[in-house]
Amino acid sequence: MEVTDMTAVELSAAIRDGQVTAVEAAEEMLARIEERDGIYNCYVTVDREGALAQARAVQEKIDAGELTGPLAGVPVAIKDNLCTEGLLTTCASRMLENFVPTYTAEAVMNLRRAGAVILGKTNMDEFAMGSTTETSAYGVTRNPWNPAHVPGGSSGGSAAAVAAGECCFALGSDTGGSIRQPAAYCGMVGMKPTYGTVSRYGLIAYGSSLDQIGPLTKDVTDCAAVLEAISSYDKKDSTSVKRQDTDFTSALVEDVQGLRIGIPNDYLGEGLDAEVRAAVLQAAEELARSGAVVERFDLSLVEYAIPAYYTIAAAEASSNLERFDGIKYGYRTKEYTGLHNMYKKSRSEGFGEEVKRRIMLGSFVLSSGYYDAYYLKALRVKALIKKAFDEAFAKYDVILGPVAPTTAPRLGESLADPIKMYLGDIYTIAVNLAGLPGISLPCGKDRNGLPIGLQLIGDCFQEKKLIRAAYTYEKSRGPFGIGPGTEKQDGRTGGIPS
Numbered sequence: 378m379e380v381t382d383m384t385a386v387e388l389s390a391a392i393r394d395g396q397v398t399a400v401e402a403a404e405e406m407l408a409r410i411e412e413r414d415g416i417y418n419c420y421v422t423v424d425r426e427g428a429l430a431q432a433r434a435v436q437e438k439i440d441a442g443e444l445t446g447p448l449a450g451v452p453v454a455i456k457d458n459l460c461t462e463g464l465l466t467t468c469a470s471r472m473l474e475n476f477v478p479t480y481t482a483e484a485v486m487n488l489r490r491a492g493a494v495i496l497g498k499t500n501m502d503e504f505a506m507g508s509t510t511e512t513s514a515y516g517v518t519r520n521p522w523n524p525a526h527v528p529g530g531s532s533g534g535s536a537a538a539v540a541a542g543e544c545c546f547a548l549g550s551d552t553g554g555s556i557r558q559p560a561a562y563c564g565m566v567g568m569k570p571t572y573g574t575v576s577r578y579g580l581i582a583y584g585s586s587l588d589q590i591g592p593l594t595k596d597v598t599d600c601a602a603v604l605e606a607i608s609s610y611d612k613k614d615s616t617s618v619k620r621q622d623t624d625f626t627s628a629l630v631e632d633v634q635g636l637r638i639g640i641p642n643d644y645l646g647e648g649l650d651a652e653v654r655a656a657v658l659q660a661a662e663e664l665a666r667s668g669a670v671v672e673r674f675d676l677s678l679v680e681y682a683i684p685a686y687y688t689i690a691a692a693e694a695s696s697n698l699e700r701f702d703g704i705k706y707g708y709r710t711k712e713y714t715g716l717h718n719m720y721k722k723s724r725s726e727g728f729g730e731e732v733k734r735r736i737m738l739g740s741f742v743l744s745s746g747y748y749d750a751y752y753l754k755a756l757r758v759k760a761l762i763k764k765a766f767d768e769a770f771a772k773y774d775v776i777l778g779p780v781a782p783t784t785a786p787r788l789g790e791s792l793a794d795p796i797k798m799y800l801g802d803i804y805t806i807a808v809n810l811a812g813l814p815g816i817s818l819p820c821g822k823d824r825n826g827l828p829i830g831l832q833l834i835g836d837c838f839q840e841k842k843l844i845r846a847a848y849t850y851e852k853s854r855g856p857f858g859i860g861p862g863t864e865k866q867d868g869r870t871g872g873i874p875s
Contacts, residue, residue, distance in 0.1 A: 380405040381542035385451045385599040392450040399450030403432040406452040419538035423497040431494045447602040449492030454544035457498040460579040469513035470503045472727035482579025484590045484607040491606040500534030503729045505583040512731040526785040529559030536563040546594040554805025557817035561780035561830020564819045566600045572812035573618035576611035582697040584690040587809040597848045601625040628841035633849045634668035639773035641676035650783045656821030656829040686806040688755035695739025763811040770836040780830035784823045
């Protein structure tokens with residue numbers, strides 16, 4: 378088996394056993410990037426020399442017995458909104474086109490401590506605002522299952538890189554589904570942990586009360602191993618939570634006997650594609666055959682999640698992005714008259730259309746006369762949504778549903794209708810509003826061969842239940858395949874254009 382086809386855990390074991398070195402693994406992955414990234418555009422920055430230097434240092438520690446974990450020597454890609462010292466971090470925006478941080482995000486540091494080798498920074502929707510990775514200043518990313526389709530967003534570059542075999546796993550960030558939705562579109566496993574489980578230090582903020590870093594991987598085993606590595610209490614992050622139960626790999630057990638699973642009727646109604654609905658219900662039946670107790674129920678307030686989310690997220694975005702003014706760092710317009718004109722022209726030229734749209738919306742809902750009518754009302758709805766989930770989790774261990782209403786749309790379709798793009802987040806955003814963990818994993822393909830995603834949602838700090846349910850389903854489902862390499866596992870081609 379080629380290095381690029383291995384899971385992270387498989388590759389790390391092969392490196393420890395001496396079948397391949399960390400340097401050879403990095404070289405093979407860099408060669409795959411050179412071969413394929415011209416098609417998919419997964420990366421904004423590839424750090425070839427830095428990756429090889431890391432790999433040599435990691436191999437020495439592996440040989441000395443200092444690194445024995447399941448990620449040692451494994452090549453990883455990092456979403457380009459996670460700061461990396463000495464390495465360009467752009468948020469896929471012209472505003473930060475020359476920004477090189479002087480520090481590294483805590484989640485990335487945790488991966489380095491685990492011995493992972495950072496290949497580079499992946500493409501994304503600008504400042505994580507989008508659902509398709511089409512708002513990037515560095516061009517669109519394409520879905521490895523079919524390059525005419527989007528990979529999802531905003532962590533589309535990370536998901537596509539894993540699917541294309543251009544890294545073993547990747548980190549993304551999830552504000553309203555930005556890990557789970559691209560994982561679904563690209564046939565990967567993606568997890569948004571409970572808010573506070575992974576430090577947000579070094580994550581360039583979009584919506585501070587909603588953002589959370591998480592893994593995008595080839596299977597559930599890798600997901601558990603990566604989540605275990607990046608989870609830690611961090612005093613540099615005021616929202617970080619001290620947890621004693623972050624041994625997530627212990628939940629890799631094929632057992633859902635007696636697990637209570639609820640399927641919200643609200644998630645199966647109007648707007649859901651028939652093929653997606655059928656695949657999700659078939660996955661529920663598979664879990665029921667494995668011993669889970671599966672029931673349908675009504676989850677209230679689903680229809681209010683999107684307006685509440687976009688009100689809160691836009692408000693926080695307008696506040697967080699206020700710092701990008703062309704003064705201390707970032708893009709500054711070349712011609713201006715006076716300070717106010719410099720601010721105006723720098724922000725107008727540096728930000729893209731979608732970012733400006735959300736800044737304007739956020740500034741509006743926070744303005745005098747509208748703060749109570751929109752922002753405070755959205756916060757009250759957020760509290761009601763959390764209460765509705767609390768009531769559901771009093772009865773169920775896991776909530777099951779789709780990740781997105783459809784499979785990956787074609788390039789250009791979503792940007793033509795931003796409201797339709799926002800509605801595509803209907804099944805994912807409530808998880809962020811309530812601070813819950815959620816996992817996405819593939820459960821089938823549509824008539825065009827595009828992956829369909831299954832979402833499992835848990836109560837706060839119940840990631841282990843999600844991992845156990847996802848692992849059991851994955852074992853029952855069998856191999857799914859990854860993008861262009863899929864033909865080696867299930868007989869279909871991955872859609873590389875001829």
